[in-house]
Amino acid sequence: MTLLRFDDWTSPVPPVEREVLSRLVEGEDLQPPLLFVPGPGMGAWVFAEHWLTHAAGRGFPAYALTPRENGDLRAHVHDVVQVAAALPRQAVLIGHGTGALVVSRALGRYPARAAVLAAPVLAASVTDRWATLGAAVKANPLGTLRRRPRLNHKQLFSAGTDADAYLSRMTFPRRLAARGPVPRPVASPPVLVVGSPDDRVVPRKSLDRVATHYAGAPLLFPGMAHALMLDTGWAEPIDAVLDWLTKQLSAVG
Amino acid sequence: MQDTPDIADRRDAVCVIGAGASGLTTVKNLREHGFAVDCYERETSVGGAWNWRHDRSPVYANTHLISSRPLTEFPDFPMPDSWPDFPHHSQVLSYLERYAKHFGLGEHIWFGTEVVSAEPVGDGRWDVTTRSTGGGSSRVQRYAAVVVANGHNWAPAKPEIDGAEDFRGQVIHSAQYKDPAQLRNRKVLVIGAGNTGCDIAVEAAQQATTVWHSTRRGYWYAPKYVLGRPADQVNDRLLKWRLPLRLRQWLYRRTLALTTGDLTRYGLPAPDHRPYESHPIVNSQLAYYLGHGRIKPVPDVTRFVGGQVELADGRRVDADLVITATGYTPRFDFLAPELIDAGDDGRPDLHLHAFARKHPTLAVVGLLQPDSGVLPLAHWQAVAVARWLRLRRQDPARAAAVQQKESARPLQSWSRRQVVPSRRHWFEVDHIAYLKAVEELLHEMEPRA
Known part of the structure; x- marks a missing residue:
């Protein structure tokens, strides 16, 4: 918990136009809004493809944010908190990949209703960083060792997905530098970690470590690749996430 | 203690008084810490002082923030970054309304209901008497704690000036000043060197035929912008670098010399204290209008005589509208003064300006005059109050230890030394020193992993 926020007070993050896509629910909102956050390089479109519509269909107003270009971690966190605070009600933050890193930091700033870290690239510890790098080198040696590491279709998708069309819409910016420990979430929201044991970007052990940090166990979807929201079996993880959310929200009353 | 049948026992619920900015953040943070909350608000909507529809709101048409946006917003609910550096009061109100809606606070607020009295009943519990604003029957409910967030800018402090009955013009308090049209083509005397007094003097300079600005002592007049940035952001950079006070x-003196310049040249008294010993007046336009002769600085007012206003130097001015921008008095009519250790002058003595010293389940939120916005400080006060009440309930032994430790906290570590002993400076705090003290308290009460 940081009370003295000199960075915010003396050099506020410059504002930008933000792209937010949404699929809303007709009538009264009974469920809290969901805010999906992809990693930089992927846009809000990756969630608009399947997950937003699916979530709205189950009664959750769903929003997705396109990360700003050339932003550092602080700017991305700023954008997530800005968009969350602009939603009509307390939001559920759902980050994927590096977007989960952004969400884990935003949770220290904004009292989310709940949070989901999907295939999180948190790189919170040195061990984690090496493990992630190791997995990536194994799956994609040429792409990983570039200054701007690339992911290939084998890492992102399992067989049978229209990978080329998706890949052509992605860009691969530089890695986000993350300093300091993962903050304790304000207002202690429930946090769920989801991933796949067959993800070639996030090693299984990494998923366990992130889940342990939030005092839980990861929810696993074997056979799926890193891009859970675009992969052939996209319906399964989002349904599990929404089931978990429904249970958490009713538990509080 | 025997329960009387007509007292509704709300058990572990906490009573919050007021749904302005401080009350809202108190309700939100108490809810987040698991408390049931009943918040009472005498008006029919949220926003308190920032809601211009409220009778007691001090805002006028052109009120803007004097601290910049990043130093004024709630730390966990930022204002839109597309807003200006110094938002208008109507934006602050819409911000508070969105805050209330976002966190679903409305269902915990009883509007149009005022608190008549709050009395301790022993064992830390409180009997709170409420009734509909403007009358009706009253109701008593019993709460585990009371958090007061009734604001301190609504009860005008009006100076006694002799001979007012002979004065032919109009005398109003700044609380009654709402619109520049009130100043148009009049001869206006503004009394008071505070931020409001200076703001109104500047508006009068744009509207009235003649403007006198009466100030008793010299202050530091800081511009709103320095080096192209809001001045408070530049100042915090110096604090971040931990530059020594001297x-x-x-x-500070160099910066003012290069921007505002020497105001004694226009006849204003020189400051009688060093910079940072009291908060500066934040106004970029006052010096401009002094330099254009549109504002004539005059000394203290002594009395009204022969239809005119007599000044301390014996001069008389022929004003037809006198605006006393002489501030507000904190009022806690529903509390016996000894509960908040209030002296004869009405000044409460509270730990961190928040915790009642003899009543661990009584706290006040927002009773601060920081050199930043009050909202972020009120938020952290509310978090501290919520944590304190939770710790007291869950771990009384540890709570007692925290209380013991807090009672040894030196006053000067969080409270500004008094250089100017007037009501205006009662609750002045330096936001950095104050937040450091609250941060330490929060760490002491951190839940054990």
């Missing part, structure tokens, strides 16, 4: 004072 060096900051020197820099």
Whole structure:
């Protein structure tokens, strides 16, 4: 918990136009809004493809944010908190990949209703960083060792997905530098970690470590690749996430 | 203690008084810490002082923030970054309304209901008497704690000036000043060197035929912008670099010399204290209008005589509208003064300006005059109050230890030394020193992993 926020007070993050896509629910909102956050390089479109519509269909107003270009971690966190605070009600933050890193930091700033870290690239510890790098080198040696590491279709998708069309819409910016420990979430929201044991970007052990940090166990979807929201079996993880959310929200009353 | 049948026992619920900015953040943070909350608001909507529809709101048409946006917003609910550096009061109100809606606070607020009294009943519990604003039957409910967030800018402090009955013009308090049209083509005397007094003097300079500005002592008049940035952001950079006070004072004098310049040249008294010993007046336009002769600085007012206003130097001015921008008095009519250790002058003595010293389940939120916005400080006060009440309930032994430790906290570590012993400076705090003290308290009460 940081009370003295000199960075915010003396050099506020410059504002930008933000792209937010949404699929809303007709009538009264009974469920809290969901805010999906992809990693930089992927846009809000990756969630608009399947997950937003699916979530709205189950009664959750769903929003997705396109990360700003050339932003550092602080700017991305700023954008997530800005968009969350602009939603009509307390939001559920759902980050994927590096977007989960952004969400884990935003949770220290904004009292989310709940949070989901999907295939999180948190790189919170040195061990984690090496493990992630190791997995990536194994799956994609040429792409990983570039200054701007690339992911290939084998890492992102399992067989049978229209990978080329998706890949052509992605860009691969530089890695986000993350300093300091993962903050304790304000207002202690429930946090769920989801991933796949067959993800070639996030090693299984990494998923366990992130889940342990939030005092839980990861929810696993074997056979799926890193891009859970675009992969052939996209319906399964989002349904599990929404089931978990429904249970958490009713538990509080 | 025997329960009387007509007292509704709300058990572990906490009573919050007021749904302005401080009350809203108190309700939100108490809810987040698991408390049931009943918040009472005498008006029919949220926003308190920032809601211009409220009778007691001090805002006028052109009120803007004097601290910049990043130093004014709630730390966990930022204002839109597309807003200006110094938002208008109507934006602040819409911000508070969105805050209330976002966190679903409305269902915990009883509007149009005022608190008549709050009395301790032993064992830390409170009997709170409420009734509909403007009358009706009253109701008593029993709460585990009371958090007061009734604001301190609504009860005008009006100066006694002799001979007012002979004065032919109009005398109003700044609380009654709402619109520049009130000043148009009049001869206006503004009394008071505070931020409001200076703001109104500047508006009068744009509207009235003649403007006198009466100030008793000299202050530091800081511009809103320095080096192209909001001045408070530049100042915090010096604090971030931990420059020593003497060096900051020197820099401050240099900066003012290069921007506002020497105001004694226009006849204003020189400051009688060093920079940073009281909060500066934040106004970029006052010096401009002094330099254009549109505002004539005059000394203290002694009395009204022969239809005119007599000044301390014996001069008389022929004003037809006198605006006393002489501030507000904190009022806690529903509390016996000894509960908040209030002296004869009405000044409460509270730990961190928040915790009642003899009543661990009584706290006040927002009773601060920081050199930043009050909202972020009120938020952290509310978090501290919520944590304190939770710790007291869950771990009384540890709570007692925290209380013991807090009672040894030196006053000067969080409270500004008094250089100017007037009501205006009662609750002045330096936001950095104050937040450091609250941060330490929060760490002491951190839940054990």
